[in-house]
Amino acid sequence: MPLRTLVAVALGICAIAGLVTAIADKGRDGSTAPAASAASRPAASKQATAFRGRTLHVQMRRLAFSPHTVRLRLGDRVIWHNADTVGHNVTTQEDPAGTILVDLRSPTIPVGGSYTYVARHLGAATYVCTIHPTTMVARIVVAGRA
Ligand SMILES: [Cu+2]
Numbered sequence: 708m709p710l711r712t713l714v715a716v717a718l719g720i721c722a723i724a725g726l727v728t729a730i731a732d733k734g735r736d737g738s739t740a741p742a743a744s745a746a747s748r749p750a751a752s753k754q755a756t757a758f759r760g761r762t763l764h765v766q767m768r769r770l771a772f773s774p775h776t777v778r779l780r781l782g783d784r785v786i787w788h789n790a791d792t793v794g795h796n797v798t799t800q801e802d803p804a805g806t807i808l809v810d811l812r813s814p815t816i817p818v819g820g821s822y823t824y825v826a827r828h829l830g831a832a833t834y835v836c837t838i839h840p841t842t843m844v845a846r847i848v849v850a851g852r853a
Pocket residue numbers: 794795796836837838839843
């Protein structure tokens with residue numbers, strides 16, 4: 708193969724690879740803003756480090772929440788993991804005064820799925836799985852920043 712053809716082929720491969728990377732980055736980014744691939748690559752790790760709060764975990768297993776009480780500060784997050792054999796949700800109940808403290812309202816979390824809630828409201832509330840409210844009752848407490 709003549710050198711000139713080799714160079715042309717190599718350039719072609721580079722162009723295609725660049726295009727594929729650009730498309731892949733755009734898809735991952737979810738934004739329409741044009742970004743150089745060099746700038747958008749650290750964006751993924753930036754997103755991961757942007758969260759500065761603590762992460763707490765609650766397991767949903769055998770129709771119960773564990774731990775029963777989760778305590779966090781504003782800006783922290785809770786991840787509920789459905790390790791059960793049926794779908795569940797997490798929903799705060801209204802307190803007797805009619806206000807919904809904490810404002811937690813998930814869709815049905817499928818088996819093996821999870822749901823993340825970032826604490827943006829102060830308060831304490833009882834929450835339930837509305838599908839199994841008799842056994843799946845727990846407590847969430849959100850305090851201010853120390
Ligand atoms: Cu449930």
